[in-house]
Amino acid sequence: MSTPVLAPAQLLYTPEEAAKVxxxxxxxxxxxxxxxxxxxxxxxxxxxxxxxxxxxxxxxxELLPN
Numbered sequence: 001m002s003t004p005v006l007a008p009a010q011l012l013y014t015p016e017e018a019a020k021v022x023x024x025x026x027x028x029x030x031x032x033x034x035x036x037x038x039x040x041x042x043x044x045x046x047x048x049x050x051x052x053x054x055x056x057x058x059x060x061x062e063l064l065p066n
Contacts, residue, residue, distance in 0.1 A: 012041070012048035021054055032057075 013021060018038075019029045032038035033047065038057055040049045 011051055013051070013054065015040075015047060015049065018049045018054055022058065 015029045015033065016026055019026045022029065024032075029038065029049075033040050033049075038049060039053050040047045042048075
């Protein structure tokens with residue numbers, strides 16, 4: 001059985017929206033962005049995180065054994 005692939009609801013997310021998607025705190029997302037662990041685009045004063053970046057970051061997280 002194959003895993004269903006969910007299409008993103010939107011392509012670009014604000015840091016606050018990204019935090020909700022990742023289920024992290026807002027400040028954690030800003031820290032990840034500042035550390036270069038979560039890539040983002042910047043236009044003027046706005047920062048946005050692409051869906052594929054969020055997905056790649058989540059997939060890169062190490063799973064811990066039970």
